[in-house]
Amino acid sequence: MEKADLQNLGEILSPIALGQASSRSDLQLVTGLSRVTVTQRLNLLLDAGLVIETTGTIPSGGRPSRMLALNPKSGFMLVGDIGESFVHLAAVDLDRTVIDESTLTYSTTMPPQHVLAMICEEFKRLASAASGNGVALGACLSLPTPVDYERGRVVGPSVLPGWDDLNIIEELQHELGVPSLVENDVNLMTIYEYRQNYxxxxxxxxxxxxxxxxxxxxxxxxxxxxxxxxxxxxxxxxxxxxxxxxxxxxxxxxxxxxxxxxxxxxxxxxxxxxxxxxxxxxxxxxxxxxxxxxxxxxxxxxxxxxxxxxxxxxxxxxxxxxxxxxxxxxxxxxxxxxxxxxxxxxxxxxxxxxxxSAQFAERALFGAAYLLFENIFSGPGHLDFIARTCRPRDA
Missing domain, CATH: 3.30.420.40 (ATPase, nucleotide binding domain)
Structure with a gap:
């Protein structure tokens, strides 16, 4: 699929995924495109299974319009939460419902490369188990330590000695072949609390x-x-x-x-x-x-x-x-x-x-899912998602 075609479809998919548009008229308003152009591009996304029409309807002055939504089963995300003695990993669909999960035990004294290798191998297993839910959008790790978000590195002093100079994003992307993020656990808990409750x-x-x-x-x-x-x-x-x-x-x-x-x-x-x-x-x-x-x-x-x-x-x-x-x-x-x-x-x-806060042990894990989802669909990552999901004949 040509880059221009991807961008055209992304212009429709992104506002649906981010909740900015839930009908054809919303898409016209948000994108400034004509009704015919919106319909043409939307049909491609519907045919590819990236967008679905839900049972809900929106009053439109005439016949009620069917609501549009991202298909939660069209892809999945790999998320992980590194604690001080365990790593909780999961594959979740685009509605943040867990498809499969696992917990690894580890020690902060282990070499960071060894810990990351364990995580990547388990992510690959989870990705295989989730393959019926489409393609992997990306991976996001929560770390119990200060993180330079832009550089994807731990910043000392921290409870993870030896991680400071490790480019975690590069390691994840090399092993998994998908866009990857790392973030401090408290920031991810904050994102979860905000998106889920406030x-x-x-x-x-x-x-x-x-x-x-x-x-x-x-x-x-x-x-x-x-x-x-x-x-x-x-x-x-x-x-x-x-x-x-x-x-x-x-x-x-x-x-x-x-x-x-x-x-x-x-x-x-x-x-x-x-x-x-x-x-x-x-x-x-x-x-x-x-x-x-x-x-x-x-x-x-x-x-x-x-x-x-x-x-x-x-x-x-x-x-x-x-x-x-x-x-x-x-x-x-x-x-x-x-x-x-x-x-x-x-x-x-x-x-x-x-x-x-209501007690919920997995705030950081699901905060990672929120962060990754928003990062993908508000940036260029969703174009890669479309490219890997839509077949050339759909273009």
Missing amino acids: GEIDDLFFIKAGTGIGSGIIADGRLFRGAQGAAGDIGHIQFIDEKAPLCRCGKPGCVEARAGGWAIARDLTAVGLEAENARDVLKHLRAGKPEAIMLIRNAGRTIGEVISDVVSILNPRVIVVGGTLAQAGELLVSGIRELVYQRCLPLATRELKIVV
Whole structure:
């Protein structure tokens, strides 16, 4: 198929996939094309099975129009979430329904090339299992570490030693032969929370309160990464005093060193309650240990200190608190609210909501699917998708 033909079909497919058009009249309005041209190009996409007419209808002043949608079974995406001791991988269709999935165990001490090789081999198996759902659009990996999104590289210090100089995107694309992305897990959790639960709100701030502390920013309806992808790194904002605890990053007084799950576990261990991470902290909390209750409340106030500055600068409409420690509910969030409402101007807090996220373990995995989908259909990737799906006779 000629490049011009691909671009012509892409001009119709992209707004349907991104939800900008759901009828022929919508397509005319969005593209500026004539009814005849829209019909000709749309018929090619319908014949190729990339677009379907759904059972829903749209009032049109005459006979109701059938709604148009991307065929969720016309392709699939490969997504993965690398944790600190496991890798969860999945093939999902274009509606983000899981076709097949698997979990690999690994250690952060393993050579990164070895871990990536394991992931690619499993992605290939998942792609084979999903081949009945069309072609692979691409792959996206979530990483538990700061990521330079544009360069596709880990930025240290991180919990993944040795990954800093590895071009992860290049490795994935070489092995899988499809467009590939990598992103920080908190950014992907933020994308999931926004797209899944708060799509009508353009300004959102997501806090991951777990073993570590991180955040993601939705500003004017888009993920805000900053110049090198470091925006939202609230866990390493410092509060310096004489007793400032040492953080894992090597600096004293970081928010994470005061309120992260590992820091609370450290303080519990110091008073004779064995704990290593945020999950252990919750166990002591559920057992009613007063030391755990006190430390969780203090953690909420510490997080609230830095969030009050965030509210003054970004003025979000909603703050969503997620992560393992969010299971502490109001014990944690009440401290955040206390500091935010105490320190911020009424204008910034008048309509502000601070809520606990519904617990869902796979936020980063499905955030990867949202990111990959939007990247493909808002960029040139969907032209490759059309080229691999539409046969020459359809052109």
